[in-house]
Amino acid sequence: MTGPQSSQGAAAQRIISLAEVKQHNTADSNWIIIDDTVYDVSEFADMHPGGAGILQDVAGTDATEQFYALHRIEVLTKYKPRLAVGRVEGVTAKVKLPEPGALSTGVPYAETPFDMGYKSPYLNESHRAFRIAVRTFCDTHLxxxxxxxxxxxxxxxxxxxxxxxxxxxxxxxxGPGPHLQFWPDGILGVVKPQQFDYFHEAIVHEELSRIGAAGWVDSLGTGFTIGAKQVLLFGQPALRDGVGAELLKGEKRIALAVTEPTHGSDVAGIRTTARLSDCKQFWIVNGIKKWITNGHQSAYFTTAVRTNDRPGMGGISMLLVPRGPGLTTRPIKTSYSAAAGTALVIMENVKVPVGNLLGKEGKGFMIIMAGFNAERAFICSGMIGAMRRVNEECFKWACQRKIKGVALIQSDAIQLKLASMISAVEAVAAWHEALLYQRGAMSFVEQNMKLGGPIALLKYQITRVAEHISDEACQIFGGRSLTQTGMGRGAEQLRRSVKFAAILGGSEEIMAQLGVRQALRDFDGSKL
Incomplete structure (x- = not known):
């Protein structure tokens, strides 16, 4: 093999002595060492975001400590193929550049206990293989x-x-179900439909959230996750086979449209109406939905409407509303990225075929409530993935950041913060696994009867923990946690997005109230 790439690869394998590196100590010929690799940054210096001067200060020397004090390891992943000229004679690499799909098993508590080598009553090798496959996809493509x-x-x-x-x-x-039949050879070629369970589903949510960039990650199908299953479970066969297949294959996008400007958690009070046309072939929909995730990008809207004049939950039905004449969306600016497509959805005399009714007329409230368990469990999974990633970054940073020559990790105050963060995440993660097991062991009806309260309380506790993790991470990273790029990027992103999890899918106050009220329902009245 010949050409630029092969020549570059050969150069990177060249063995270079420390004495030779020291000779390249000028602006015109600037070599530096990072770990075991020699980099020629002469031409790169003028493009360096921090200016050429900082590179000139370390010309011809080992700049490993200075580099890791200021840069994430992904910088090396990006620039090593272009700038590396060889390896240092007699030096063994201390830091391994991460490969796509690699688990962070060398960082305590960065992964699930099972993936760290502990035994699990719930997980098996299919879950580990699936996590690696999903992470490989995320690392490679997303x-x-x-x-x-x-x-x-x-x-x-x-x-x-x-x-x-x-x-x-x-x-x-x-999650598991007949919709997986389109992939008989396995999701990502790893897990067959008959093997797939709620733990596999949770792995997908966790791994996507580990990416950070919460607004952009929400564009990866949050609307689909909370709005598509209603079509597959309650839509007529033609709707399931047509629109359902389009959604599953990523050909069209969908959003869940329940919340209105005047009604959020109070679903029974929604005002959007749907009335039968004179020809009885269409529902005519009028109303406004607000804060609809992915709404600005979606072709379909799983929409809560009022189809009769009965007050409260009895008058609510669910319709699949296609984007068309009379339906407009306007982007809403939020505290995280506009990539999520959060939208105001305005429906003015929108004609919807009667066959787009999901379930029975007047039974939409129960469909909404059934969907909330899955939505809240999804939020829990995502937050656990995000928190574990932030804990991992805090642990790494505390070990590599030095003040007066002493690593942060040696500080009693930092150790206490890390202990609090780790124990809080591991506790809610264990509860999360226990409820995932219950979801798999129960029928859909039994889940809705028994798990609404526990899942609500789990979501409440997870978002409380996320606030704590976010706060402590910001203190550990200091000023770096206030910038959207660089070393503290993960802490900044969690701080900016944590309230979305605490409010969407039911606010913390509503979750706490729901959990206790359902517990009270099962109370036998016994006395102290």
Whole structure:
């Protein structure tokens, strides 16, 4: 093999002595050492975001400590193929550049206990293999574009979203079920439909959230995750086979449209109406939905409407509303990225075929309530993935950041913070696993009867813990946690997005109230 790439690869394998490196100590010929590798940064210096001077200060020397004090390891992943000229004679690499799909098993508590080598009553090798496959997909296709797109407010491209659909990642976000039949050879070629369980689903949510860039990650199908299953479970066969297949394969996008400007958690009070046309072939929909995730990008809306004049929950039905004449969306600016496509959805005399009714007329409230368990469990999974990633970054940073020559990790105060963060996440993660097991062991009806309260309380506790993790991470990273790029990026992103989990799918106050009220329902009245 010949050509630029092979020549570059050969150069990177060249063995270079320390004495030779020291000779390249000028602006015109600037070599530096990072770990075991020699980099020629002469031409790169003028493009260096921190200016050429800082590179000139370390010309001809080992700059490993200075580099890791200021840069994430992904910088080396990006620039090593272009700038590396050889390896240092007699030096063995201390830091291994991460490979796509690699688990962070060398960082305590960065992964699930099972993936760290402990025994689990719930997980098996199919879950480990699936996590590696999902992380490989994320590292290869999603993470390289996530941060820039998130800052620019650009959602995932149609091509990449379609790729997620074709390999089964979108379908996996809906949990086990007959919708997985389109992938008989396995999701990502790893887990067969008959093997797939709620733990596999949770792995997808966790791994996507580990990317960070929460607004952009929400463009990867949050609307699909909370709005597509109603079509598959309650839609008529023609709707399931047509629109349902389009959604699963990533050909079209969908959003859940329940919340209104005047009604959020009070679902029974929604005002959007749907009335039969004179020809009885269409529902005519009028109303406004607000804060609809992915709404600005979606072709379909799983929509809560009032189909009769009965007050409260009895008058609510669910319709699949296609984007068309009379339906407009306007983007809503939020505290995280515009990439999520959060929208105001305005429906003015929108004609919806009567066959787009989901379930029975007047029974929409129960469909909404049934969907809340899955939505809240999805939020819990995502937050656990995000928190574990932030804990991992805090642990790494505390070990590599030095003040007066002493690593932060040696401080009693930092150790106490890390102990609090780790124990809080591991506790809610264990509760989360226990409830995932219950979901798999119960029928759909039994889940709705028994798990609404526990899942609500879990969501409440997880978002309380997330606030704590976010706060402590910001203190550990200091000023770096206030910038959207660089070392503290993960802490900044969690701080900016944590309230979305605490409010969407039911606010913390509503979750706490629901959990205790359901517990009271089962109370036998015994006395002290």
């Amino acid at each position: 993470a390289p574009v996530a941060q820039q797109a998130d800052l620019a407010g650009e959602p995932v491209s149609d091509a990449l979203y379609g790729q997620m659909g074709r390999c089964g990642l979108l379908a996996a976000r809906l």
